[in-house]
Amino acid sequence: MDMNYNCKTIKLNKNIIFIIICILVLYSFGFLLGYLYIEYKFIDKNSQNITSSKNEQLSDDSVLDLKENTNKDNNKVLCEDAYKKDGEKVAYITFDDGPSKKITPKILDILKERKIKATFFVLGQNIEENKEILKREYDEGHSIGNHSYSHEFGTIYNNLDAFKKEVEKTNMILEKTLGDDFKTRLFRFPGGSFENYKNKFKDYIKENNMIYIDWNALTGDAEGQNVSKEKLLDHLVKDVEGKEKIVILMHDAATKETTLEALPSVLDYLKNNGYIFKILK
Structure with a gap:
C-alpha cells in the first residue's frame, strides 16, 4: 500500500511540475509577444515621425524651390x-x-x-x-x-x-x-x-x-x-x-x-x- 501511495505522489508531483513549467513557458511567451508588440509600435511611430519630418522637409524645400523659381520668373520681363x-x-x-x-x-x-x-x-x-x-x-x-x-x-x-x-x-x-x-x-x-x-x-x-x-x-x-x-x-x-x-x-x-x-x-x-x-x- 505504501508503495502504491508513493507512486501516486510521485506522479502527482510530476504533473504539478509539468503544469508549472507550462505556465512559466506560456507566461514567458506572452511576455515576449507583449515586448515585441511594444517595440513594433515604437518603431512604427518613429518611422511615421521620420517620414513626416522628411515630408515636411521636402515640402519646405519645394516651397523654397517654388519661391526661387517664382523670383527668377518675376526677374524676367518681355x-x-x-x-x-x-x-x-x-x-x-x-x-x-x-x-x-x-x-x-x-x-x-x-x-x-x-x-x-x-x-x-x-x-x-x-x-x-x-x-x-x-x-x-x-x-x-x-x-x-x-x-x-x-x-x-x-x-x-x-x-x-x-x-x-x-x-x-x-x-x-x-x-x-x-x-x-x-x-x-x-x-x-x-x-x-x-x-x-x-x-x-x-x-x-x-x-x-x-x-x-x-x-x-x-x-x-x-x-x-x-x-x-x-x-x-x-x-x-x-x-x-x-x-x-x-x-x-x-x-x-x-x-x-x-x-x-x-x-x-x-x-x-x-x-x-x-x-x-x-x-x-
Whole structure:
C-alpha cells in the first residue's frame, strides 16, 4: 500500500511540475509577444515621425524651390513690357560688345556678389574666343541677346543679305555653345535702331520672331576711351532723372576698364534711389 501511495505522489508531483513549467513557458511567451508588440509600435511611430519630418522637409524645400523659381520668373520681363509704367522703378542693366576675357569675368563677379542679373548683348566673333565666359553668363542666370557677329557697320548694314548672315551666324554660335535648346529672341542693333535706313533690317528681325531693344539711359562709356568712372556715373545720374523704367547701356569690351570701375557706384546709386534690377527676355 505504501508503495502504491508513493507512486501516486510521485506522479502527482510530476504533473504539478509539468503544469508549472507550462505556465512559466506560456507566461514567458506572452511576455515576449507583449515586448515585441511594444517595440513594433515604437518603431512604427518613429518611422511615421521620420517620414513626416522628411515630408515636411521636402515640402519646405519645394516651397523654397517654388519661391526661387517664382523670383527668377518675376526677374524676367518681355522687351515689349520693359517701359510699361506701373509705379515700380526698374533698371535693366545691359552690356554690349562682349564677352571679353579682360572685363566680362570681373563684371560677372560684381553682379554675383550683389545678386544682380543683367542682359548681355554678345558678338558672335567674341563668343568664339570666349565660350566659357558666355557659358558662365548663361549658367549664372543672366539674359543673352544677339548683337551681330562683327559689329562692323560697313558689313552689317551693307545690304539685307549681309545683315541676315550676321544675325544667323551669331544665333548658330550661341546654340552651338549653349546647346541646341538655347534660343534667344533678343537683338540689339550695333549703334541702335534709330536711323530710318535700318527699317528693312528691323522688319527682318520682326519677321523672324525676334525683338530689338535700344536704351533710354547710358553711362557714355562708348563716347571715348578711358572716360573716368566719375564722369560715367554723372552721365548716368542725369540720364535716369525722372524715369521710372530705365534700360541702361554699358559695354564689356576689352577696353572698357573704367566701365568696370564705375559699375559698383552705378549699382549703388540705382539701388539707393529705389530701383530694382530685372532682365529682358
